[in-house]
Amino acid sequence: MATIALANLHKRFGDFVAVRNTNLTVGAGRFVVLLGPSGCGKTTTLRMIAGLELPSAGRILIDGEDVTALRARERDIAFVFQMFALYPHMTVRDNIAFPLRNEHVPRHEIASRVGAAARMLRIEGILDRKTGGLSGGDRQRVALGRAIVRQPKAFLMDEPLGTLDADFRELMCLELRKLHNALAATTVYVTHDQSEAMAMADDIVVMNEGEVLQAASPHEIYHYPATVFVGNFIGSPPMNFLPVDGAVAAGQEQVLLHGAPVPVPRCGQAAGRVLLGIRPEHLALDERGPLRGRVVADEYLGSHQVLMIETALGMVRARVGKDAGLAAGAPVGLSLRRERALLYDQSSGRLLPGATQAGGGHG
Structure with a gap:
């Protein structure tokens, strides 16, 4: 060795x-x-x-x-x-x-x-x-x-x-x-x-x-991908990246996605625009969820489905149960697992400081 x-x-x-x-x-x-x-x-x-x-x-x-x-x-x-x-x-x-x-x-x-x-x-x-x-x-x-x-x-x-x-x-x-x-x-x-x-x-x-x-x-x-590139390269389907409204201050525990408040882990301050990263399996179908859209297509994989959902923030992929039963065109709401949301500096593509500590460990 x-x-x-x-x-x-x-x-x-x-x-x-x-x-x-x-x-x-x-x-x-x-x-x-x-x-x-x-x-x-x-x-x-x-x-x-x-x-x-x-x-x-x-x-x-x-x-x-x-x-x-x-x-x-x-x-x-x-x-x-x-x-x-x-x-x-x-x-x-x-x-x-x-x-x-x-x-x-x-x-x-x-x-x-x-x-x-x-x-x-x-x-x-x-x-x-x-x-x-x-x-x-x-x-x-x-x-x-x-x-x-x-x-x-x-x-x-x-x-x-x-x-x-x-x-x-x-x-x-x-x-x-x-x-x-x-x-x-x-x-x-x-x-x-x-x-x-x-x-x-x-x-x-x-x-x-x-x-x-x-x-x-x-x-x-x-x-905890360190950059947007890593989040896109690792994972099938890859991580979703959604633009956050306005600036993010140090210690902030909520951001806005197209005007809708979304809870996030506490992290460091960003100098400019911010992206919220979330894996498809950490999104859940929720009629009251802050993220709204319509199903464009779905990929049936036996144990689960991957929905392609068109939202005001762009295309979002969500991994849901095999019996979700949603046809193309169906309106959906999505909620995000707070502890799995990550924030990235849009210009550098890098994870904001404190994200791994805030994400609730490695469970």
Whole structure:
């Protein structure tokens, strides 16, 4: 297990800044997911940790050692790519053993490590098959096995499930998490898929345009997104953001939405316009509710429905019971769970100070 620390890490490609002054610590034994849209800087960050890209500025430390200038092979990490990079003419056994043979590990130890990895990944039955004819899932297991046998300080994974179909990807998420628990190894994992991140991560690092917007547990990221971008990116459907009438003063416990008073948690003062953020499941159908509108459409999901409701403040999504029985055009009222309402500065998109403390803990 190793701690990985990034200090003012910066990467520029000509005039394009891919990663901007990033400070981040990955705790020993943690499963940390770098999450964000394409081009946000997550893969570039991972490649710098691996030694496949040199930073333009800043430092990378692994277990307190400055490895910024070290080559990839000198960092004692294992990298798993989206494209499995296996040797199709070799057997599974030889693919897994390949890095150990390059390091001149004794034969008996190679056999022992390959056998242990195969048992952990449940691929003992295909060790003598060529990798060229394997399914995508089996090839991914072989790629993981080749990383495991090295017994590195940390595992770095770049969208390793990206080529798998949806059902098998869900299964492999579970398998990867179980594997991490068994190895207790530090893992940094890159994906653009929030469901993968929420299913596996101890901590999620949300990035956009080269910057880290929030680094926290999945629970914290979901319930207290630090910015409007994070609230929109995390959650399906995403968080609703509604413009608040007028200014918000420090300690204020009520705001106006299109003239209707709405109770909110106490928070810090905003310098300008404010948005109220609320998750769809924290809205409730209420004939006397302050938010009024008409149903435009509904998405039936078996256990619940997601209503798209047109209001004077824009389109609002509400997650309601499966038997709500509201047809398109039906008038509705909505109330908001006070303890789950969050206030954001509209110009910066950032959560106002005090929101996490005011939100009634993490329940």
